Structures are given as C-alpha cells and as structure tokens.
Amino acid sequence: MFGTKKPLWGPQPEQKKHYDAVLIGGGLHNLATAYYLAKEHGMTNVAVVEKRFIGFGGAGRNTAIVRANQRTQENVPLYKDALDLWPQLTKELDFNLMFNNCGNVNLMHSEAAMKAARMNVSTAQFLGVESHVLDAKQTKELVPALNLSQDITHPIHGSMYHPPGGIVRHDAVVWGLAKGAAKLGVDILQQTEAQGISTRQGKVTGVDTSRGHISTPKVMVSAGGYSAGIISHLLGLKLPISVLTIQAMVTQPLKPLLNHVVSSGAYHVYCNQTLKGEIATGAHMDPWPNYTTQVTARYIKHQAEALTEFLPCLRGVKFMRAWGGLADMTPDMAPIMDGNDPLDGFFMNCGWGYFGFKSSTATGRYMAEYMATGECPQRLRPFTFRRYEQHKLMGETAALVNYTPDN
Numbered sequence: 224m225f226g227t228k229k230p231l232w233g234p235q236p237e238q239k240k241h242y243d244a245v246l247i248g249g250g251l252h253n254l255a256t257a258y259y260l261a262k263e264h265g266m267t268n269v270a271v272v273e274k275r276f277i278g279f280g281g282a283g284r285n286t287a288i289v290r291a292n293q294r295t296q297e298n299v300p301l302y303k304d305a306l307d308l309w310p311q312l313t314k315e316l317d318f319n320l321m322f323n324n325c326g327n328v329n330l331m332h333s334e335a336a337m338k339a340a341r342m343n344v345s346t347a348q349f350l351g352v353e354s355h356v357l358d359a360k361q362t363k364e365l366v367p368a369l370n371l372s373q374d375i376t377h378p379i380h381g382s383m384y385h386p387p388g389g390i391v392r393h394d395a396v397v398w399g400l401a402k403g404a405a406k407l408g409v410d411i412l413q414q415t416e417a418q419g420i421s422t423r424q425g426k427v428t429g430v431d432t433s434r435g436h437i438s439t440p441k442v443m444v445s446a447g448g449y450s451a452g453i454i455s456h457l458l459g460l461k462l463p464i465s466v467l468t469i470q471a472m473v474t475q476p477l478k479p480l481l482n483h484v485v486s487s488g489a490y491h492v493y494c495n496q497t498l499k500g501e502i503a504t505g506a507h508m509d510p511w512p513n514y515t516t517q518v519t520a521r522y523i524k525h526q527a528e529a530l531t532e533f534l535p536c537l538r539g540v541k542f543m544r545a546w547g548g549l550a551d552m553t554p555d556m557a558p559i560m561d562g563n564d565p566l567d568g569f570f571m572n573c574g575w576g577y578f579g580f581k582s583s584t585a586t587g588r589y590m591a592e593y594m595a596t597g598e599c600p601q602r603l604r605p606f607t608f609r610r611y612e613q614h615k616l617m618g619e620t621a622a623l624v625n626y627t628p629d630n
C-alpha cells in the first residue's frame with residue numbers, strides 16, 4: 224500500500240541543465256520563496272535542491288510556535304505579515320495548515336521583567352499587534368493549571384499575553400508549500416546536494432549538485448543551520464553566525480489542560496498542548512556551538528524540573544519522544560536577508576535561530592520579490608549582512624525571552 228503512495232509534490236523530476244533560479248535547502252523559507260516566485264512573479268523554471276528530504280532541517284523539527292510580539296520596529300511588522308498569512312495560505316494551498324491561534328502567554332518572574340513586558344507590549348501595540356500585560360491573577364484565569372505559589376524557584380508575577388499567536392502544524396506547512404510550488408512548475412529535487420556555486424566576473428553562473436551542473440543566474444542559500452557553512456565553504460564569505468543544538472520533546476497524550484502556548488524565560492522553558500493532547504516543550508540551546516542533533520539526559524531532566532514547578536499537574540507524566548535540531552544564531556538575534564552582494568545573483572536568507580518557522584511564509588514572499596525584481600523590499604532592508612560591519616545591530620537581544628549564543 225505505501226509503495227503506491229505518491230508525494231503531494233509529485234514524483235522526483237529530472238534535474239534540468241538550466242534554471243532561472245536555484246534555491247539551496249528544502250526547508251520552509253525556500254519552499255515559500257519557490258511558491259511565491261511561481262505564483263506572484265511567473266518564475267516557474269525554478270529548482271529547490273535538498274540534500275536529504277524536504278523538512279529534514281528545522282522545518283520538520285520545530286515546536287510550531289508562531290507569534291508577532293517581537294521587540295523591535297524592524298522585526299514586529301515582518302512577523303505580523305507572517306501571522307496574517309496563515310489563514311490565507313490554508314485556503315490558497317487547499318491544504319489544512321492547522322493554524323490554532325490559541326495565544327501566547329509569556330510568564331514574568333520579577334517586577335523588572337514586568338516593566339520590560341510593559342515596554343514590549345507598548346511596542347507591539349504601537350505597531351498594530353495585539354498584546355497585553357496581565358497580573359498573576361489574570362494569568363491564572365487564562366492558565367488555571369499554573370502554580371502561583373511563592374515557594375518555587377521563580378514565583379510568577381504576571382505575564383505578557385499575545386492573543387493572535389499560537390501554533391501551526393509545521394510539517395503541513397512543508398508539504399502544503401511543496402505541493403503548491405510543484406503544481407506551478409517548480410522542481411523539488413530531493414537527495415540532491417549543492418556542492419559548488421560557480422561565478423564569473425562578480426556574477427553567479429551556476430550550481431554544482433550531486434546530480435551534475437546547473438547553469439543559473441540566481442542562487443539563494445537558505446539552509447537553516449547549514450547556511451553559514453555552505454556560504455563560507457562555497458563562496459568564502461564568513462557570516463557572524465554560531466550554530467547550536469536546540470532540543471525539544473513531547474509527553475504522553477493528556478486530557479486538555481493547556482489552551483495557550485506558555486513560556487518562561489527565567490525557567491528557560493516553553494510548552495503547549497498539541498491537538499493530539501501531548502505537551503510539546505522546548506527551550507534552551509546547548510551552551511556550545513556544534514552540529515549534533517542528539518538529545519541529552521541533562522536537558523530532559525531540566526525540562527521535567529522546570530515544567531513541573533510552574534505546572535505541578537505534570538508531575539509523573541512521561542516524555543515519549545525527544546529530538547534535536549540546529550539553531551543558526553546571529554549576535555543580534557535577528558536574521559540575515561540579503562541579495563546581489565557580494566555577487567550579482569547571490570541571495571541569502573539565514574540566521575533564523577530558533578524563530579524561523581513563524582516568519583517563513585512572509586520572508587519567502589519578500590525574498591521571491593527580491594529575487595524576481597532585483598529590488599530589495601523595504602521590509603527586508605534593515606536585515607542586510609552589512610549591518611554588522613556598520614555597527615547597526617538590531618535590538619532583538621533586549622527581548623524578554625532571549626537566549627543568545629553566549630548564555
């Protein structure tokens with residue numbers, strides 16, 4: 224029976240000798256870019272080349288949280304664009320992406336954190352994103368299972384509540400975008416590794432893959448945790464990106480007890496209850512740069528201890544699965560999106576850390592516009608990689624729930 228099933232995005236096509244654009248990495252960002260290149264710019268002679276299978280990277284490993292209450296004026300509007308796209312895309316792709324806008328509750332554990340939350344909320348509200356500060360009692364009304372005792376490591380003072388955020392089914396997004404792009408003519412080449420980028424006189428001329436040479440005037444690298452390595456290895460361009468492992472896990476299925484995504488920067492933990500009833504939880508990155516996707520007992524223990532302090536009803540619940548993925552972190556916790564620099568026809572979209580699922584559709588749409596027209600959309604301009612040379616780092620590190628490569 225399984226042998227007769229065909230992927231939604233059709234059988235594996237033959238790699239052509241020429242494409243108008245080649246996108247390296249079969250993750251969320253490139254699948255979205257491919258879809259919008261075809262749909263909104265008529266560029267259908269496009270290939271997505273993926274070393275393993277689509278969704279192998281962070282696309283298939285993330286904890287599916289979406290929100291738009293970031294810290295800075297450059298980031299909030301971009302994430303808001305993405306949040307607004309989920310219902311639209313579900314219709315457009317004719318594929319249920321299971322958007323559940325259950326809202327996000329960020330717990331605050333000190334009066335200083337409450338002050339910072341007020342500032343975050345003001346920024347969000349100023350930029351048209353719904354966000355509120357709640358005291359401890361109001362937070363408990365939203366999340367009745369919370370432990371408001373003063374006798375825990377980080378007593379709860381209140382929260383930042385963001386009703387339009389929530390969860391989207393991550394693999395449905397991968398499959399829906401792949402289906403949409405392939406239907407419009409994009410070639411999705413799995414088991415195809417990009418091994419070289421050829422250039423002549425400052426311009427991109429092609430890509431060498433494990434299936435042979437492709438001539439193309441436009442190449443995008445958006446390969447999650449592998450992007451910085453590919454860009455450095457194939458073009459010699461060094462980016463200020465550290466790659467760290469981030470782990471996540473789910474418990475056995477439980478009766479409904481959590482109606483929101485609940486996170487805590489102080490405890491380094493976040494969780495939500497999936498539609499299957501499992502509590503999905505993740506948090507901190509491993510404290511040193513590495514490329515492993517293995518899980519560690521230390522981390523499982525940390526999650527169990529942290530979660531059961533503020534959600535004591537989870538004591539005794541079993542973890543069923545744990546997994547790891549890569550987070551490509553920049554020093555200012557904001558991504559790098561750039562094009563035609565230092566080479567004409569070269570584009571990159573990386574440095575998404577552990578927050579690149581929620582933005583992927585809007586970013587894909589803007590990067591498609593950039594690739595098709597050669598004009599950088601206004602929204603993406605602050606994200607140039609030159610900001611690090613120009614000392615124009617973004618203030619996302621001031622966000623409340625913030626884990627930098629250094630902590």
Ligand SMILES: Cc1cc2nc3c(=O)[nH]c(=O)nc-3n(C[C@H](O)[C@H](O)[C@H](O)COP(=O)(O)OP(=O)(O)OC[C@H]3O[C@@H](n4cnc5c(N)ncnc54)[C@H](O)[C@@H]3O)c2cc1C
Pocket residue numbers: 247248249250251252253272273274275276277278279280281282283284285286287288289415416417418445446447448449453469470471505546547548549550572573575576577578579580581582
């Ligand atoms: C455990 C975990 C939890 C997370 N939780 C969240 C969350 O809740 N919300 C959120 O917004 N984000 C979250 N993220 C982050 C998010 O998943 C990533 O930012 C996002 O997936 C990056 O997407 P991408 O398309 O850039 O790359 P990826 O999805 O990582 O895809 C990159 C692809 O490139 C391929 N590749 C690598 N080298 C080559 C090559 N040479 N040639 C061809 N292909 C190549 C890989 O095989 C891979 O499939 C989480 C990440 C992890 C690991």
